[in-house]
Amino acid sequence: MKVLITGGCGFIGSHACEYYVKKGIDVVAYDNMTKHELMRTGYATDAARNYNWEFLRKIGVALIKGDVCNLDKLMKAADGCHFIIHTAAQPAMTISMESPALDFSTNVLGTFNVLEIARRLKIPVVNCATIHVYGNKINETLKEEPTRYIRCPAVIDENHPTMEGTLTPLHVSKRAAELYVQTYIETYGLEAASFRLTGLYGPRQFGGEDHGWVANFVIRTILEMPIRIYGTGKQVRDILYASDVAEAFDAFYRKRKPGIYNIGGGTDHSVSLLECIKLIEEITGKKLTTEYGASRLGDLQYFVCDISKAKRELGWEPTVSTKEGVSRLIDWVKESESIFRRGLRAK
Numbered sequence: 001m002k003v004l005i006t007g008g009c010g011f012i013g014s015h016a017c018e019y020y021v022k023k024g025i026d027v028v029a030y031d032n033m034t035k036h037e038l039m040r041t042g043y044a045t046d047a048a049r050n051y052n053w054e055f056l057r058k059i060g061v062a063l064i065k066g067d068v069c070n071l072d073k074l075m076k077a078a079d080g081c082h083f084i085i086h087t088a089a090q091p092a093m094t095i096s097m098e099s100p101a102l103d104f105s106t107n108v109l110g111t112f113n114v115l116e117i118a119r120r121l122k123i124p125v126v127n128c129a130t131i132h133v134y135g136n137k138i139n140e141t142l143k144e145e146p147t148r149y150i151r152c153p154a155v156i157d158e159n160h161p162t163m164e165g166t167l168t169p170l171h172v173s174k175r176a177a178e179l180y181v182q183t184y185i186e187t188y189g190l191e192a193a194s195f196r197l198t199g200l201y202g203p204r205q206f207g208g209e210d211h212g213w214v215a216n217f218v219i220r221t222i223l224e225m226p227i228r229i230y231g232t233g234k235q236v237r238d239i240l241y242a243s244d245v246a247e248a249f250d251a252f253y254r255k256r257k258p259g260i261y262n263i264g265g266g267t268d269h270s271v272s273l274l275e276c277i278k279l280i281e282e283i284t285g286k287k288l289t290t291e292y293g294a295s296r297l298g299d300l301q302y303f304v305c306d307i308s309k310a311k312r313e314l315g316w317e318p319t320v321s322t323k324e325g326v327s328r329l330i331d332w333v334k335e336s337e338s339i340f341r342r343g344l345r346a347k
């Protein structure tokens, strides 16, 4: 078996690669190695950018530098593959507002190309969508408790209306890509899934203010630098550890039940920013300095996935506890501290 992972040198892509390599399966990682987001984090850009590439090279992944917008090159990379995991994306709401054309081409055209290739090769494909497709009207249904927002019902399933509230280009590009997935399922019978992913975290995540908040908090705690919170800090997510995401991709490959799935930690893994900071402080023994700013356009203050569809149809559920996952992320940031510190010092 051979798996093509677009965006394989990114955070989740690298975990999907590692997952299949450990199973003795051939893996091709296809990634354009963009530095667009990394340059904004303040970390040592080249060292951070090459980190996952080197990691994958050492474990035997075939690496191809290419853009998902290049259909011919992507088609060649997919030759002989049995499954595509599409993680390549422009994932940040902030960047989507600043560079809507980049967001559109990467997320819409890129996903369209991936689907076309899966259709031509008649192979299954999983797309990475996001819980942001629901929109932030959910913010209007929340109550405030001392450390977090709460909502009744606590969880949100796939039948909840989408695109309600204030929309940004990211909402549209991610939902458009997902609609193409649905369309390819219905029109061509493609064995495809779109995963509406929640907040993901784990090692090899170079998180910053744009994207990857758990990693951003951990990195800044270890470096003893202040973090900025946009809003009250009571925002809630059901965070999901990276290896659990890789398991979900494979669960779809095994069960092949096409459709849209919420993939998140569910209520057992829900945490607010303030609660997450407390957990990081407890594990590291360090105190984090926080600064507060106004909420950003399009921000979603609460999301906890109802994951019963993924449990029922794919036989998947998260296995890594929040405490265990955050501890592993902390260990990795400590090992990799020089990459973060070097760039920030040079600024």
Ligand SMILES: NC(=O)c1ccc[n+]([C@@H]2O[C@H](COP(=O)([O-])OP(=O)(O)OC[C@H]3O[C@@H](n4cnc5c(N)ncnc54)[C@H](O)[C@@H]3O)[C@@H](O)[C@H]2O)c1
Residues within 6 Å of the ligand: 006, 007, 008, 009, 010, 011, 012, 013, 030, 031, 032, 033, 034, 066, 067, 068, 069, 086, 087, 088, 089, 090, 091, 106, 110, 128, 129, 130, 131, 197, 198, 199, 200, 201, 212
């Ligand atoms: N990390 C999260 O918390 C989170 C939450 C919800 C959804 N998602 C989705 O999961 C997917 C993976 O996210 P991630 O956190 O691993 O992102 P990431 O930025 O770490 O990885 C994305 C990878 O795609 C590559 N890429 C970008 N544009 C490309 C292009 N045009 N051609 C080829 N490669 C390209 C990048 O170089 C990068 O290596 C994305 O679709 C994202 O929207 C992530």
